Amino acid sequence: MEKKKQVIKRRTKKRRVCAFCVDKVDVLDYKDLSKFRRFVTDRGKIVPRRNSGICAKHQRALAEAIKRARFIALLPFCVD
Amino acid sequence: MKSYESLIIIKPNLSDSEVTTLIETIQGWITANEGEIVLSKPWGIKELSYPISKFTQGHYYQVQFNATRKTLVEMRNRIRVTESILRDLNVTMESIQSKNPVQEEVASIAE
Numbered sequence: 001m002e003k004k005k006q007v008i009k010r011r012t013k014k015r016r017v018c019a020f021c022v023d024k025v026d027v028l029d030y031k032d033l034s035k036f037r038r039f040v041t042d043r044g045k046i047v048p049r050r051n052s053g054i055c056a057k058h059q060r061a062l063a064e065a066i067k068r069a070r071f072i073a074l075l076p077f078c079v080d
Numbered sequence: 081m082k083s084y085e086s087l088i089i090i091k092p093n094l095s096d097s098e099v100t101t102l103i104e105t106i107q108g109w110i111t112a113n114e115g116e117i118v119l120s121k122p123w124g125i126k127e128l129s130y131p132i133s134k135f136t137q138g139h140y141y142q143v144q145f146n147a148t149r150k151t152l153v154e155m156r157n158r159i160r161v162t163e164s165i166l167r168d169l170n171v172t173m174e175s176i177q178s179k180n181p182v183q184e185e186v187a188s189i190a191e
Contacts, residue, residue, distance in 0.1 A: 029176040030169075031087070031142075072087050072169045073128040073138070 018055035020062075028061045030068035033075070040066060044079045081146050083118070083173035088159070089132065089166040090139040092125055099139050102164055106143065109155045115147035132166045144173065 020028075028035065039047045039054070039062055046066055049059045069075040088106065090099055099122070107117055123140035132138070147155075152170060159168050 025178075027174075027176060027178050030171070031176075068169060068171065070129075072167060073089065073130060073132060076129040 016053040018053065018058055020058040021055055025058065025061075028058075028065040030065045030072070031074070032065075033069065036062055036065060040075065042079065044076045081148055083144065083146050084152055084170055085142070085144045085173055085176065086155075086168055086170045088141045088143070088168045089128070090141060091164050091166055092135055092137040092139060094139065094164055098164075099141075102162075103141055106141070106155075106159075109158050110143070110145050110147060110151065113147065113151040113154060115145050115151045117143065117145045119144040135166060138166055 025035075039052050041047060046063055049056070052059070054062060066075060070077050090102060094102070103120070103122060107120065109115075110117055119142070121142045123142060125137055126140050128136055128138055156168070156170065159165050
């Protein structure tokens, strides 16, 4: 009985903090690829918020920056 | 007056002197209509992430300037009819530059 109780015990939630909030970033430059390279997958997709842990405000800014970088061919639209 | 930044991709088959002439022409479009150039920086030839009009490379040219909306529209119209320009991206400076003076240099990709 003791054992079963332990299995059921919920995993403690890890508190996630937005990486950009920590650095107090207010605007994202589309030319600054090093800042958002890790939020783009190997296939060139934008990492969703549930995986990246970024706050809504910064995810919007990030998406805009990545899309600008794609348009001007600094980042690929897709990698096959 | 507003601050803008343009990033322009020029065809890679142009010679250095042709590129310089084109850059001067672009600067002329800005200054002709009471625009003021803040920063002008050619990045040189760079690999494109995907081909544009069958070109896999391009000369990148970055220019920051203060101008009116009308000047910007005029400039974009001229860019559109210039065949040597593959692509252009125009953004306001406020959308890419922090209001706080503490900002690191963007040097990662320009090299």
